[in-house]
Each structure stands twice: as C-alpha cells, then as structure tokens.
Amino acid sequence: MSREVTELWSDALGASGTVIRYGHWGRAVLVFPSEQSKAWDFENNGMIGAVSNLIDEGRLKLYCVDSYDGASWSNQNIPVEERARQHGRYESWILSEVVPWIYRDCGGEVEVATLGCSMGAFHAANFALKRADLFPLAMCFSGNYDPASWHGWGERGSEAYFNSPLDYAGNLHGDHLDWLRARVTLLLVCGQGQWEDTTGSLSSTRRFAELLASKDIRHELDLWGFDVPHDWPSWRAQLAHHLPRFC
Numbered sequence: 001m002s003r004e005v006t007e008l009w010s011d012a013l014g015a016s017g018t019v020i021r022y023g024h025w026g027r028a029v030l031v032f033p034s035e036q037s038k039a040w041d042f043e044n045n046g047m048i049g050a051v052s053n054l055i056d057e058g059r060l061k062l063y064c065v066d067s068y069d070g071a072s073w074s075n076q077n078i079p080v081e082e083r084a085r086q087h088g089r090y091e092s093w094i095l096s097e098v099v100p101w102i103y104r105d106c107g108g109e110v111e112v113a114t115l116g117c118s119m120g121a122f123h124a125a126n127f128a129l130k131r132a133d134l135f136p137l138a139m140c141f142s143g144n145y146d147p148a149s150w151h152g153w154g155e156r157g158s159e160a161y162f163n164s165p166l167d168y169a170g171n172l173h174g175d176h177l178d179w180l181r182a183r184v185t186l187l188l189v190c191g192q193g194q195w196e197d198t199t200g201s202l203s204s205t206r207r208f209a210e211l212l213a214s215k216d217i218r219h220e221l222d223l224w225g226f227d228v229p230h231d232w233p234s235w236r237a238q239l240a241h242h243l244p245r246f247c
Contacts, residue, residue: 001055008101012092017066019098021105022048025058027247028102029113030094030135032065032120036074039064050236051243059247063102065094069119073147079154080147084163094127099134113137113246117235118201122147125165125186125208132184137246139187141235142196144204166204169211177215186212186219189238191228199230
C-alpha cells in the first residue's frame with residue numbers, strides 16, 4: 001500500500017500538523033480522527049485495514065489529519081465560545097494548507113469527501129455543511145453534532161453557533177439552502193449499543209437526521225443494532241459496509 005507522511009505548517013496554528021496519505025489513486029477522502037487524536041488514529045485502530053482492498057485497487061485515497069481538539073472543543077478551561085474561536089485556527093489549516101496539498105497530490109482540484117468517527121464525525125459534517133463547494137459528501141459514524149453539549153460552560157455566541165450543525169442547519173433557508181440541497185449528501189451511521197447513549201451520539205444522530213429531513217437536505221440514516229457499541233470494532237464494520245458505495 002502506498003503511504004506518505006507530510007507535515008504542513010500553519011500560520012494560524014503556529015505549528016505544523018501531520019497528514020498521512022494512504023493509496024495511489026481513487027476518490028479523495030479527508031479523515032478526521034477521534035477526539036484529541038493524531039493522523040495515525042485510523043491506522044492504529046484497524047480502519048485502514050478494514051478498507052485496504054479499496055485502497056489497493058485504486059478506488060480510494062485517504063488523507064488522515066491531526067486533530068486540534070485539545071486546544072479547542074476539548075479544552076474545558078475556556079468557555080465554549082472561545083473553543084469555537086480556537087477551532088477557527090484548525091479550520092484555517094484544513095482549508096488553506098490541507099486541501100491544497102490534497103489537490104496537488106491528486107494532480108488538480110477534485111471533490112473531497114469527509115469522514116470521521118465520534119468527534120471526527122462532527123468535524124466531517126461541519127466542514128461539509130459549511131464548505132459543500134469543497135466537500136460534497138460527509139460520512140459520519142457515531143457523532144454528536146452539538147459541541148456546546150460536550151463539556152458545558154458558557155453561553156453560545158456567533159462562533160459557537162456557526163460551528164454547531166444542530167444550531168445553524170435549522171435556520172438554513174433561501175438560495176443557500178437550495179444550493180446545499182443540490183450539492184451535499186450526509187451519511188449518518190450509529191449503533192444503539194453501549195456508550196452510544198452516554199456519549200449522546202445516538203440521540204444527536206437521530207435529531208440531526210430529523211433536522212436534515214425537515215430541510216430536505218440529502219442524507220441517509222443507518223442505525224445498527226443494540227449490540228453495536230460506540231467503539232472501533234463497530235466503526236470498522238460500518239466503514240467496510242458503506243464505503244464501497246462511494247468510491
């Protein structure tokens with residue numbers, strides 16, 4: 001399997017972030033790791049192996065990136081509005097450095113799908129809805145789509161609002177909503193077993209799907225059984241089941 005590791009500097013972060021590319025050809029997919037994890041999160045937890053046949057066949061190229069959650073959404077020492085502001089630094093790195101690097105690696109501008117599990121699912125959905133011109137497909141596994149509910153503390157201002165899909169998606173309207181309806185698709189997958197309730201993922205996924213349906217935004221909701229927990233073995237099976245349809 002072709003595998004390349006690169007470090008991309010970000011002025012916004014004041015540091016470099018890691019990107020690991022798996023594959024030599026195929027659909028480009030930007031992969032966000034689980035909470036506070038690094039670019040090798042998917043590889044270390046068997047997710048790359050779960051879809052290695054698609055990578056080896058030239059159907060898929062995965063671009064796995066570092067998270068910035070420790071300084072943003074997971075930082076309980078700052079209020080939620082400041083967490084969202086810090087997330088903006090990460091967003092700048094993704095849009096200004098990572099996406100252009102993917103384009104160069106692919107030999108030109110391509111449509112990039114997003115993918116993530118747990119907190120990574122939130123990032124996948126949020127980036128796709130905010131920048132559907134770049135990311136027309138989001139594949140989200142066991143996500144909680146309301147960041148202000150994760151660790152509490154503080155009122156939501158505009159920064160938090162525009163990074164909470166359960167907030168801003170409900171107020172989409174007019175030409176922009178029409179454009180999103182024509183442009184973006186979201187796959188929402190969640191088990192109904194252990195930890196899917198305590199993490200809020202199951203209830204949030206259901207609520208998010210209802211919200212997307214009310215706005216007539218293309219989406220698919222796939223709830224797995226009560227024996228399917230919020231954990232890597234579930235996500236490996238779910239990814240292997242769904243991903244072949246999109247590459």
